[in-house]
Amino acid sequence: MTESSNEKLLDSLLKLQEKQRLEFSIHIENQPFVLNDALIEKSSTPVTSPTLRGGVYFSDTYVYKIKGVVSDSTIIPLLSKTMLGPNTEFSDILVNTSAIIDSNKADISLHTNLTNSIQSSSKIELNLIILRAEKNSIESDV
Numbered sequence: 001m002t003e004s005s006n007e008k009l010l011d012s013l014l015k016l017q018e019k020q021r022l023e024f025s026i027h028i029e030n031q032p033f034v035l036n037d038a039l040i041e042k043s044s045t046p047v048t049s050p051t052l053r054g055g056v057y058f059s060d061t062y063v064y065k066i067k068g069v070v071s072d073s074t075i076i077p078l079l080s081k082t083m084l085g086p087n088t089e090f091s092d093i094l095v096n097t098s099a100i101i102d103s104n105k106a107d108i109s110l111h112t113n114l115t116n117s118i119q120s121s122s123k124i125e126l127n128l129i130i131l132r133a134e135k136n137s138i139e140s141d142v
Contacts, residue, residue, distance in 0.1 A: 009133045010064045012101050013040050013108065024068060026126070027094040028078040035095060038068035040130070064130040066095060066112060069123045076124065082114045093128060104137045 016022065017040060024035040044062050082091040095110040112128035119125075 006132050009101070009108070009135055010040065010042070010130065013097075013099065013133070014042060016099055016101070022097045022099060024066075024095055024097045026068070026070065026075075027096065028075065028082060031075075031078065033070045033072050033075050035066075035068035035070060035126070038066055038095075038097075041065050041067070065115075066110060066128050066130055067126065068128075069125050071123050073124070076119065079114060079117055079124070079126075083116075092131065095128065095130075098138075101135065107136045107138055109134045109136075 013022070022038065024038040026033045026035045042062060042064050082093055091113075093112045093114055095112055097108050097110075099106060099108060101108075110133050111131045113131060115127045115129055117124055117126050
């Protein structure tokens with residue numbers, strides 16, 4: 001998917017979530033978890049031009065993010081394997097949803113990196129940066 005079509009898909013999801021609640025699932029090491037209260041945002045970054053930060057990852061002048069909550073505590077040991085810090089590289093985390101875009105029902109996959117998590121006794125709040133989005137149309141003229 002090209003940069004512009006990736007951005008177009010993410011902008012479509014931003015507008016769509018204003019009108020309806022989208023259901024998301026998150027997949028780490030092929031284990032699915034429900035991602036509750038998920039919200040996609042587009043925000044600016046502190047860089048003034050696209051750059052490679054620390055020789056580790058690329059940063060543009062804006063970034064798409066998704067925030068959400070997982071109530072299943074079995075995700076906790078898997079999270080440490082995905083973050084930069086304990087590891088030398090980020091691991092991609094797949095976030096999936098379905099939506100009707102341009103009159104077609106589509107499965108949408110968001111490839112993300114975990115930037116931080118906040119744990120409490122009953123939930124884990126996740127903040128992820130969206131690297132790219134993929135759309136797979138599954139029905140026409142819905």
